Amino acid sequence: MNFILGTVGMIILLYFGTGYLPIAEDNRMKVAIYGGIALTILGAIGQYMGKAKPANSTSKKAATSKTTSNVPLGLYTYGEEEPALAGITYGGLKTPLAIKYSDSKGDITQREIVIHQVSMGYSRTGAIIPIAMEAFCKLRRRERTFNVPRILECTDPVTHQPITDLGAFLAPALAEIEPYRRSNLIYDVAPTKMVVRYQFRRPKFSEKPITITSIGVYQSPNGPHQTLSYIEGTLDGKTEAQRLKTARLGAASNPETGELIEDLQAYLISRATKGPYNYGNSDPNSVGVTISATE
Known part of the structure; x- marks a missing residue:
């Protein structure tokens, strides 16, 4: 017209x-x-x-510029975007790897890295898999932590062959190293309501009410010291439980009084109804049992 x-x-x-x-x-x-x-x-x-x-x-x-994409994550962790930690770490590696990586902002870059340390976790089936790697990044020219669920492609820089199973690729190098083990313990707690300030999407924090039903802690192999690793519960308005890592947790408060909970780990353990027990084992008598890398 x-x-x-x-x-x-x-x-x-x-x-x-x-x-x-x-x-x-x-x-x-x-x-x-x-x-x-x-x-x-x-x-x-x-x-x-x-x-x-x-x-x-x-x-x-x-x-x-860097490409931004909403591609699905977890290709090398059996679909798990935030696998549970197994408390098993291998250090002293010098393994080169070429990866296509999506960072926390969704920016995708090609990286050449040299792996120095690998932390293991659990797949949905309970298998032990690599979930995080400390490595020297040639692009950034410094040590960086790479979350395996965010790796989109892997290539062996020596043979230039694509890698479909990262655990199998690293297995020969890991077999020569004595891992550092920590027990990953779980407590079931009485339903506990609180308001958490959490980093759901980096870098911003937001406050949301949650009803906590279980927690995970690390127990040092050298003593009784424990460190809270995650809390698990149902956010208001949701039906499925969600696991929140303490690394992204800014604060927690009582929803009735608004007071901050200074020692969240002690507060939740005091409300425990069962545990501690190892991941994948519901027997409360299994306290302190070290999970082997072959399970």
Whole structure:
């Protein structure tokens, strides 16, 4: 419609404008019609090219910057985006690896890394799998922690062959190292309501009410010292339980009084109804049993 109105307007302007030129009356309408259509088409082409130019420059800029994507995570952790820690760590490695990695902001980059330490966790079936790696990143030129669920592709930089099973690839190197083990213990607690300040999406924190039903703690192999690793419960408005890592937990407070809970671990353990027991073992008598890497 805009094109038609513009064409008609241009024809009228040309018709009256050519009245001052030495053009025969019979030809004035032809000049106005053909000229009006031609000028309108040229104007439309110019307008299109004016819009297309910034778009091209934007896409070119995007192609040279980091790519942002909502690709599914957990390719190398059997679909688990936040696997449970097994309390088993291997250090002293010097294993090179090429990866395609999605960071916490969703930016995807190609990295060449040299792995120095691997932390193990559990898959949904209870199998022991790598879930985090401390490595020297050649892109950043410093030590970085890489979460295995965020790895999108792996390649052996020596053979240039793609890696489909990261655990199998690392197994020969891990077999030569004595792992550092900690017991990963679980307590069932009486339903406990509180408000948590949590980093659901980095880097921002938000406050949400939650009803906690269980917690996980690490127990040092050298003594009774325990460290809270996660809390698990149902957020208000949700039906499924969610596990919140203490590394992303900013604070917790009593929803009735608003007072901060200073020692969250002691507070929740005092409300324990069962435990502690090892991950995957519901026997409360299994306190302190070290989970082997072969289970």
